[in-house]
Amino acid sequence: KAGVTQTPRYLIKTRGQQVTLSCSPISxxxxxxxxxxxxxxxxxxxxxxxxxTQRNKGNFPGRFSGRQFSNSRSEMNVxxxxxxxxxxxxxxxxxxxxGSGETQYFGPGTRLLVL
Amino acid sequence: GENVEQHPSTLSxxxxxxxxxxxxxxxxxSNYFPWYKQELGKGPQLIIDIRSNVGEKKDQRIAVTxxxxxxxFSLHITETQPExxxxxxxxxxxxxxxxxxxxxxxxxxxx
Numbered sequence: 001k002a003g004v005t006q007t008p009r010y011l012i013k014t015r016g017q018q019v020t021l022s023c024s025p026i027s028x029x030x031x032x033x034x035x036x037x038x039x040x041x042x043x044x045x046x047x048x049x050x051x052x053t054q055r056n057k058g059n060f061p062g063r064f065s066g067r068q069f070s071n072s073r074s075e076m077n078v079x080x081x082x083x084x085x086x087x088x089x090x091x092x093x094x095x096x097x098x099g100s101g102e103t104q105y106f107g108p109g110t111r112l113l114v115l
Numbered sequence: 116g117e118n119v120e121q122h123p124s125t126l127s128x129x130x131x132x133x134x135x136x137x138x139x140x141x142x143x144x145s146n147y148f149p150w151y152k153q154e155l156g157k158g159p160q161l162i163i164d165i166r167s168n169v170g171e172k173k174d175q176r177i178a179v180t181x182x183x184x185x186x187x188f189s190l191h192i193t194e195t196q197p198e199x200x201x202x203x204x205x206x207x208x209x210x211x212x213x214x215x216x217x218x219x220x221x222x223x224x225x226x
Contacts, residue, residue, distance in 0.1 A: 058213065108158045
């Protein structure tokens, strides 16, 4: 069974631009969570989607948004990029419902560099 | 919200020795505790997890113990090998229904 895939793997943007990252979960998984990983703040939860609905949200500004499609694929968008948004963005999927205790499997991440 | 503290931040062991990484959590409602291994340039890989109704779980050379009273859990790796070298993260899921991660431990296994 194929793992979680994320595209693109690497991205360079300039301040003020916006970016969209994509995540395809493991087949049959219905929950997708997004995380930001930086050397200073570590792994931080952004949001979780289940059945096309945002079920949970971390403490990030409104510039960070996401959505999930009917096939469980998910995208996250960051608008008005800042230098501090440079990070590894990780997507994780879980089965069957993403509820408490469900195992999350991570993708390889998208490395975003903001210049 | 949940706070997870992880120690040590770096750990060096000789090949064949054991390694122990410890984590504490703050939310008494936490009921799920996974451990992830992250190699350079890759996403975190689940290596073992434990739920709050279990005190210990073992999978070959890896074991995790959970003490709910003290709110701490530990990862034990026996007979370490060079390929065990990586960053290890603990995490906890509590009342906020989201994974909160520890700050990571860089494990180096010296040949």
